[in-house]
Amino acid sequence: MKRPQAVTDLVDELKKLPGIGQKTAERLSFFMLRGTTERAEKLAQAIQNVKAKIILCSVCHGITERDPCDICQGPNRDHTQVCVVEEPHDVYVLENMGQYKGVYHVLMGVISPLDGIGPSELTIQQLKEKVEKGGIQEVILATNPNMEGESTAVYISKVLKPYPVKVTRIARGLPIGSDIEYADTVTLLKSLEGRSEML
């Protein structure tokens, strides 16, 4: 006896999501089956809603409900400072901080030859054109401090070399609340290299 087709269909769709395999997809499906119809309906509508309402900002490639996005249109944002991030959600991680007043540029990924993602798959060309147009004083490279993020940062800094713009990289070092004893050597090295004078 096979399980009902509707369940198999849902499992198959859930399996297409990242990090969700057969077992997790089955667990989620059966959870939805056991829950109320109202709850499942809410989830289905939230999925449809997000695709209907959310678009990518034509300026920064971040997600938004109107184009250009609220940040790119913001009157109090400093358009001379551009923070380059990998993914749209990185924008909101930085926004949560509440300190950054510049604008963003979302790469839509990171250079990763193993996954077949080269510079042309990202929005690096658009970033270059923005810088070419002028008006930008600083490009802050806030890609992730891992292998792909670091090499993407190096690549972008080389691309922007010919232009009169300051290119900076976010500090890599020991996180607040951590312990030197447990720090890995690469982080410790970066933390030493990036040391600043006590004021």
Add this chain to the structure above:
Amino acid sequence: MKRPQAVTDLVDELKKLPGIGQKTAERLSFFMLRGTTERAEKLAQAIQNVKAKIILCSVCHGITERDPCDICQGPNRDHTQVCVVEEPHDVYVLENMGQYKGVYHVLMGVISPLDGIGPSELTIQQLKEKVEKGGIQEVILATNPNMEGESTAVYISKVLKPYPVKVTRIARGLPIGSDIEYADTVTLLKSLEGRSEML
């Protein structure tokens, strides 16, 4: 700047699923955002479909598209043998095996005082009534071989004690392909206790 409401809504709905926290919900949301509308629509419809089409069988409490389910209605199934499982999907795990010809009874969970789930939250009363009605020769307790599953099995075997029905428990032992060297002591003990004569 806050992220768009539609994204927050989707994250909130995804977070209600088991094993999905804030970070995973955000990751899944942004994955859906980046994917095609068609793909998101398929997932949304699969969720709605599963709630619209799938019901619980009034006989075995398994999931089905018609009541009673195909297994309970099956002409080739042995209705004297009832396999008791925790969750609806356990039925299909056992069905995949292709060997079991009896019917099922889904408990809809397991006795777990820590989660506030007592025997009355499960379908143990319905199982008792089925046995009382007669016609059942064997009840196979196929709850999970963990603390909750074992104690639920013990509880059910006590409930069914007064009735002239054979109550059995699935074998706990070393899985095929495993190595005695790496077996945990409880499994090894169960494997010894459940030893059978070589034929």
